[in-house]
Amino acid sequence: MTTEPAPHEPEPDASKPTRRASAEAMAAKQRDISVSEFFQKNRHLLGFDNPAKALLTTIKEACDNALDACEEAGILPTLLVVVDEVSDGRYRVRVEDNGPGIVKEQIPKIFAKLLYGSKFHRLRQSRGQQGIGISAAGMYGQLTTGQPVIVVSKIGKGRPAWRVAVRIDGRKNEPKVLNDKNDTAEWEKDHGTSVEIELTGLYRGGRTSVDAYLEQTVVANPHLELTYRPPKGLPVHFPRASDVLPPEAQEIKPHPHGVELGMLLKILHESGKRTVKMTLMEEFSRVTAGVADELCARAGIDPNGQAQRADAAKVEALHGVMVASNAAMPPIKRFAATLAKSDRSLRDALLEDASGFTPALAELVVRRAGMEPSVRARIVTPTQVEHLFDAVAKSQVRILPPPANCVVPVGEGLIMEGLKRRFQAEFFTSHTRPPAVYRGNPFVVEAGIAFGGSLSKEDSAEVLRFANRVPLLYQPRACAIHEAVLKVDWKSYGLQQRKGELPVGPLAIFVHLASVWVPFTSEAKEAVAHYDEVVREIRLALMECGRKLGTWVRAQQAERWESQRKSLFEKYIVELAASIHAITNVPEGKVREDFANALPNHVNIPAPAADTLVGAPVDEADATPPGPEVRPSTPPPAPADEAEAAPFEDGPSKPAKKKKGS
Amino acid sequence: MAKKKTTTTGTPSIPGLADAPPEGRALDARDRKTLQKIEMLAMEALAAVRLGKNPSLSIPVRALSNVSFDAEAGLIRLGDARQGRSxxxxxxxxxxxxxxxxxxxxxxxxxxxxxTSIRDIYYAAKHSVAGTKENTFEDQSESDPIIEDLEVSIDALREELHLRAENRGSMVGPMTIRDTGDTIDLRRMGSGGWSIPSIVEPGRLDFVNTEAEFVLFIEKSAVWARLNEDRYWQTAKCMLLHGSGMAARGTRRLLRRMHEELKLPVYVVTDNDPWGFYIYSVIKQGSINLAYESMRMAVPKARFLGVMSSDIERFAIPKITAMAVTDEDSSRIDQIMRYEWFQSKRWQEELALMKKTGKKYEIEALSSKGIRYITQEYIPQKLRGRRGDAWLD
Incomplete structure (x- = not known):
């Protein structure tokens, strides 16, 4: 600045930019921004953007931690959630669990230091992931009310229940204990932890309410016993629906199918003195010596070379081979036909019509087949298509899918138990998909459906979204689960659906995504990111449930239809009998009896058994349509002329015209 | 249950109501036969249902698809197609x-x-279906076709079922008749004429004497009233009838009887439009809906007196009296042109011309030439010139 000449008194000139601060002055202000400071300013990222959401997020984080702790310790969780309105707009939240407790020294850091935790550094399914949530809740409480977080924890029978009041130092991201370090509390439990946070909030009802969150938590966690004391109204108690603790999730390494190039480079780079082969075997799941050799052979990389020194181009080739293993081509004839009609490049056609391809992989196999990725799909010859299929096959190494024990689904049976605990419905079904992979992370999708009963017929379906058993209440439209629900054609399962909208009908949809690393769209963990693999798996799970629902709905309709037919005929038999009696003098009662006796031959429903079958819930897998299956052993309808065939012409799709007696 | 029927220990399966009528009134053979047909229908349904079968009626199809034109006899006949009603x-x-x-x-x-009238029977049979808010019949338009179904399925005439429609159409002329026992002189019927009942079967209606030489059927009552006022029937020695539009069953049956029994030629005057032409064709060949009664009602030798397109030039009817052919008229023209009994060259030309010019005329258009033009000029001239003029048949 001093180099600039100043012949005259500088006159302020608005058109010229003036320097406002020197580099030195700025440097004086530049320093580390602590995570806590960052999140104080950007608290919306953690789910504290408004008072109602802040209250919910606080409860959610405390419950997540409690449940994780109980499950890790192998304890069936019993939770108590208490929300008191201290004064207008100010609440005190207390969440108490029967978990293993926390060692006294760790308490301050766990509750008052952001990014402190055990879960971030491992690849394993848990509710909490990053060690931010509960400390952020405490920080939010501290910011809005000035009150510290009060923790009481006891790790075993006969041990003291330590009471710690702790604040977070926002600048340093360090905890500060306020009370005497030997404070203890009266605690009747053998072990457990209680967290109390006072904060400014808003208690309200609706889709995103605390009540909704807890109700849904109960659905996804049938092994949970929960007592909830809301600020208004009576306490709610949810007894345990299952005494079986979900199996413990195993820590795993990434799977080769979904690894990103950057990650592979990093892994190889940090491999120390190990060989490529050893690194692959030790850092990835499902990579045996044989698999590692084959991967290297196809990529043209020396398996015994030092991993650190691997040539970048060869690493790229290796990456191609690893992810290619997940790619699947459509049938060759259909693919050739698609290409012939396509306006796209071969690369784009491959990305769109085959599955498991990344842009890089598509380019790689097209080049291997001796073509340019940008070549127009339309001009590709049948021989070249064969080359392309060969190239894909040659790039692929058979690798086992990721181990299923690293992800713990709720399970089909328990999803139904959970749904039954929450909804008064007529039909329940569920489906758990086999494990799949996105970006090397195994995940499992589960879906469940509750239908009919007290669910509203006029409203859109209620979608319950869960990630690692945690309900997701906010941002449904930004969520991959929501997108997948929209992508399913619910009309084919007998529901109404406008294009691009949720189905309408007495339907509740449950979707659970279990993964070692759930791909959330933000740190607030509100919505699942749109990975194709994830959306596809959710869709498939929903479609499976949909098919079972469709079968049931159609059977119900057929049954309803049959009973309508029956009552229609019964109604007219009375009239007809009166007329026939008047004409023939045959006693009216006798005519009625004759017609009533013939009725079952022409209606596919047994008269007495029908009522008992209506509305009976159907069990999951064997969704056998009730009613029409059962028939009395009356002889089949005799006349097979047109008059006999005609009655069915305008009925709805019926299970079968002529069923043998059961 | 079939056993009971054969042993007849209880009620006889086909009770002899026809043999022993209630109220001690003797039924004639015709009535007994009709009753038996009704009873058979019910017994057949009952027999079918006792075997566990679906009781079914077989009803001849009364639609264009199931009628054919018998060119030789000049009649529309009902085909063999039947529909089941289970x-x-x-x-x-x-x-x-x-x-x-x-x-x-x-x-x-x-x-x-x-x-009884078909309206009466609608009311008699209308009640709510036991235990529901639904009615056996909502509307007379529901019961009328059922009556026709019954007629054809048991092959009984409407009068055999003791049903009549409302009176429609009138007649005057030099004739004495006996109508259900009353002798009526049709020369002394005043301005309204004798109202034609729907049942005009022998026994109910008999011809006593007549000086009439032909029968003139007029589509419209207003034109008929004009002719009656002039006592045209007296001067021309004809029976003068109108049908208030389409000739009802009774009117058609009466025309047929006068033609057949009294050997009187029948002439028809209608509007110059597709509806008028069709009225003529129904009198002459019969209708689609009542094709099963054509033999008793049609007058194949009936002649179309007018109004035809050539009359406009011939009688110099002012063009100003023309009316525009509407879309509805036009589609009716197309429909009629496809009927088998309108396939003669002259009818096709007549219809095509009407469609082309887009003009139609009412009978009243003739009045633009003078109040009595129709009685003094038009009809006499048409009848006089009937030999020279090729009939629009």
Missing amino acids: FFHLKQAKLFMQTFLIAEHCKKFIEAGAT
Whole structure:
């Protein structure tokens, strides 16, 4: 600045930019921004953007931690959630669990230091992931009310229940204990932890309410016993629906199918003195010596070379081979036909019509087949298509899918138990998909459906979204689960659906995504990111449930239809009998009896058994349509002329015209 | 249950109502036959249902698809196509029940020796279906076709079922008749004429004497009234009838009887439009809906006197009296042109011309030439020139 000449008194000139601060002055202000400071300013990222959401997020984080702790310790969780309105707009939240407790020294850091935790550094399914949530809740409480977080924890029978009041130092991201370090509390439990946070909030009802969150938590966690004391109204108690603790999730390494190039480079780079082969075997799941050799052979990389020194181009080739293993081509004839009609490049056609391809992989196999990725799909010859299929096959190494024990689904049976605990419905079904992979992370999708009963017929379906058993209440439209629900054609399962909208009908949809690393769209963990693999798996799970629902709905309709037919005929038999009696003098009662006796031959429903079958819930897998299956052993309808065939012409799709007696 | 029927220990399966009529009134052979037909219909349904079968009626199809034109006899005849009407069928159950309800009431009227209108029977049979808010018939338009179904399915005439429609059409002329026992001189009927009943069967209606030489049927009552006022029937020695539009069953049957029994030629005057032409064709060849009665009602030798397109030039009818052919008229023209009995070259030309010019004329258009033009000029001239002029047949 001093180099600039100043012949005259500088006159302020608005058109010229003036320097406002020197580099030195700025440097004086530049320093580390602590995570806590960052999140104080950007608290919306953690789910504290408004008072109602802040209250919910606080409860959610405390419950997540409690449940994780109980499950890790192998304890069936019993939770108590208490929300008191201290004064207008100010609440005190207390969440108490029967978990293993926390060692006294760790308490301050766990509750008052952001990014402190055990879960971030491992690849394993848990509710909490990053060690931010509960400390952020405490920080939010501290910011809005000035009150510290009060923790009481006891790790075993006969041990003291330590009471710690702790604040977070926002600048340093360090905890500060306020009370005497030997404070203890009266605690009747053998072990457990209680967290109390006072904060400014808003208690309200609706889709995103605390009540909704807890109700849904109960659905996804049938092994949970929960007592909830809301600020208004009576306490709610949810007894345990299952005494079986979900199996413990195993820590795993990434799977080769979904690894990103950057990650592979990093892994190889940090491999120390190990060989490529050893690194692959030790850092990835499902990579045996044989698999590692084959991967290297196809990529043209020396398996015994030092991993650190691997040539970048060869690493790229290796990456191609690893992810290619997940790619699947459509049938060759259909693919050739698609290409012939396509306006796209071969690369784009491959990305769109085959599955498991990344842009890089598509380019790689097209080049291997001796073509340019940008070549127009339309001009590709049948021989070249064969080359392309060969190239894909040659790039692929058979690798086992990721181990299923690293992800713990709720399970089909328990999803139904959970749904039954929450909804008064007529039909329940569920489906758990086999494990799949996105970006090397195994995940499992589960879906469940509750239908009919007290669910509203006029409203859109209620979608319950869960990630690692945690309900997701906010941002449904930004969520991959929501997108997948929209992508399913619910009309084919007998529901109404406008294009691009949720189905309408007495339907509740449950979707659970279990993964070692759930791909959330933000740190607030509100919505699942749109990975194709994830959306596809959710869709498939929903479609499976949909098919079972469709079968049931159609059977119900057929049954309803049959009973309508029956009552229609019964109604007219009375009239007809009166007329026939008047004409023939045959006693009216006798005519009625004759017609009533013939009725079952022409209606596919047994008269007495029908009522008992209506509305009976159907069990999951064997969704056998009730009613029409059962028939009395009356002889089949005799006349097979047109008059006999005609009655069915305008009925709805019926299970079968002529069923043998059961 | 079939056993009971054969042993007849209880009620006789086909009770001899026809043999022993209630109220001690003797039924004639015709009525007994009709009653038997109704009873057979009910017994057949009952027999079918006792075997566990779906009771079904077989009803001849009354639609264009099932009529054919017998060019030799000059009649529209009903074909053989039949449709089933079953009880155990969602859409047919009610119709089946309704058919028997109508049959039941017809039986009551026959036994009582009474005749009733189709409107009466609608009310008689209308009630709510037991235990529901639904009615056996919502509307007369529901019961009327059921009556026709019953007629054709048991092959009984409407009058055999003791049913009549409302009176429609009038007649005057030099004739004395006996109508249900009353002798009536049709020369002294004043301005309104004798109202033609729907049942004009021998026994109910008999011709006593007449000086009439031909029969003139006029589509419109207003034109007929004009002719009656001038006592045209007296000067021309004709029976003068109108049908208030389409000739009803009674009118058609009467025309047929006068033609057949009294050997009187029948002439028809209608508007110059497709509807008028069709009225003429119904009198001459019969209708689609009542094709099963063509033999008793049609007058194949009936002649079309007018108004035809050539009359406009010939009688110099002012063009200003023309009316525009509407879309509805136009589609009716197309429809008629496809009927088998309108296939003669002259009719096709007549219809095509009307469509082309887009003009139609009412009979009243003739009045633009003077109040008595129709009686003094038009009809006499048309009748006089009937030999020279090729008939629009």
